Amino acid sequence: MKNRLVAKILYEVAELLELQGVQFKPRAYRRAAQAVESSPFPVEDLAAQGRLEELPGVGASIATKIEEIVATGRLGYHEELKEALPVDLYALTRVEGVGPKTAKVLYETLGIRTLDDLERAAREGRIRQVPGLGVKTEERILRGIAEAKGREHRELLGYVLPLARDLVRKLASSGLFQRLEPAGSLRRGKETVGDLDILAVSDRPDQAVAAFLGLSEVEQILAQGPKKASVRLSGGFQVDLRVVPREAFGAALQYFTGSKEHNIRLRERAVARGLKLSEYGLFTEHGQVVAQATEEEIYEALGLVWVPPELREDQGEIAAAERRALPQLLTLQEVRSDLHVHTRWSDGTMDLGSLVRQAERRGLEYVAATDHLRFAQAIPGLSLDDLRRQVDEIQALKEGKPSVQVLAGVEANIGPDGAVDVPRELRLRLDWVVAGVHTHFRQGRAEMTRRLLRAVEEEAVDALAHPTGRLLGERAPYEADWDEVFRLAAQCGTALEVNANPQRLDLPPELIRRALEFGVKLALGTDAHAPEHLDFLEYGVIAARRGWAEAAHVLNTLPLERFLPARKR
């Protein structure tokens, strides 16, 4: 997968062009870079298939350049541009406060080419001597470097969402707020969140900000003013509170929810209609308010239906909103079961009785016990005999007409060659079989694809568990030809799991959307190992929503009597 490399070079071309004062091209290159970066498909595949121009913002010229990078790892045009400014612009401009113009001045006056050069110059007090820069800038650069080094520090949705709810609850209890709403990437349901933006309306802004700064979780106050305060919590996570005018709350919520790309499209749309959109509202060119109180009004005034935050990524949602063809996104209430749960029979903490109670408490109608076999010495798991005994126990449980039905299931392991470790005769006795890759992650793309295809095709393998194997912040997804996997899965009726564990969220949303295009069915499961993990279902729903999923795409929105015949067999 060369997407990162291509994106990096295109970004740098954008910066270099910007430096030369070239108009508009930087934006074009940046947009193309973003498209490449966020595409789930390897650029080398798109190049081989002649489909590069399907990426938004990529035209004939940039497509040719991408092909060159894919083929040679370099771009002649990029290198020509670099001769004028032979510095590591990509790294330098990632430092907060350093943009292309500053980087150029630093190179011309101090010969700074790399991040190390920059750090040395800042430490030695040479930056303050550059005309136009000063002591403050030098300090900011030093802080920025420290920051850049420890960056990529994003927290999991599963950490930030409960945190945000807790903070909002505490602030609300002060009685100082009329409204409190988390915005930003959290509201969009991104799998990881860099910082938290909370929007507020208060008729006593000073006291409201003071209440925020006084929260017990606050470790350090980074900035404070009448409208905005920033803090770092113990644990290092940054939270901003913005007090916004009541009458413009909708405009502020829209603006601060983003994404940046989605908002740019909206503002372009406003301009096309002779209007102007900002965080204060939608205005005529004479400054008259067209819409500002609610998001719905703003979208409507732009000829769109309201777009759910999870879709606001500039991935076609605006065109769909214009045609009034947005999906009816899945909701948590529509999900009737959890299709991936571990019990004491393997490495979980729940016995079947407590699993039933936990599921009932959450309003589920059925739940699948999917323990795994003892495939690795280190991990507790079932023997085949254990599994047969568990099936018997679940059968006995079913006869007692429990409030929540338990499905006899298993999480089978997919071996390096694609063979599944639970024999076919036993799988056929089970209600629900998920199969996943747990070892040999580093196979090449072709081998991994063959392996997954074989498992997908197996009889009585109902779903592919955590299909890409990614662990957010720890392990990249393994590579496979997902189009091939989805095509076969749709054909065989094998579902793809949306594993709701916040560290996995796998399938990832981009691939969920792709899978749905092939007609693949989804199966939500939490991979719970303890009672509280059943709450993860909400994260799976959010991921599915980001993948444009509707209830009809998800097997476990069906009542049990319709779910059973909807399985592969």
Added chain:
DNA sequence: GCCGTTTTCGGCCCGACTGTTTTCAGTCG
């Protein structure tokens, strides 16, 4: 360089903050 309910040519997103300035460029979100 890209793209199309304003267009195959002529457009291309907005506001605030910061630091270093005597009036604004650069950067950020």
